[in-house]
Amino acid sequence: MRPAGEVRQALLQAAADLTTPDRAPTLGELAEHAQVGYAHARWSVQNMARAGALRIVRTRRVAYRNRPVAEYVLADRTQQGQGAGAGHFALQAAVRAWGVAA
Numbered sequence: 001m002r003p004a005g006e007v008r009q010a011l012l013q014a015a016a017d018l019t020t021p022d023r024a025p026t027l028g029e030l031a032e033h034a035q036v037g038y039a040h041a042r043w044s045v046q047n048m049a050r051a052g053a054l055r056i057v058r059t060r061r062v063a064y065r066n067r068p069v070a071e072y073v074l075a076d077r078t079q080q081g082q083g084a085g086a087g088h089f090a091l092q093a094a095v096r097a098w099g100v101a102a
Contacts, residue, residue, distance in 0.1 A: 007034070008048065008053075011036065011044055011045060012048075012053065014029075015073060018030070019073050024057050024073045026072070027042060027069065052075050053075055055073060056070040057072070057073050058070075
């Protein structure tokens with residue numbers, strides 16, 4: 001497999017830097033933080049989401065657009081307790097423990 005390019009690495013780092021428990025970055029925020037052009041960021045984020053490196057966790061209303069925009073987080077398992085969708089992992093662990101105790 002080919003190593004990740006500079007744009008992809010910058011976008012992944014931006015996603016890691018900007019993700020908080022209550023808010024995740026949008027495409028525009030990723031592009032701005034990574035200092036990448038919007039068109040190239042859009043193309044790269046689509047490819048990264050399709051490849052499984054990023055995932056959409058929710059949508060958010062913004063002032064500059066009529067439709068809600070997607071919020072992206074890293075899809076790797078190292079951010080289970082920190083990501084915006086961490087509740088799913090806690091529920092999954094509880095159900096797994098409940099099955100073992102029965």
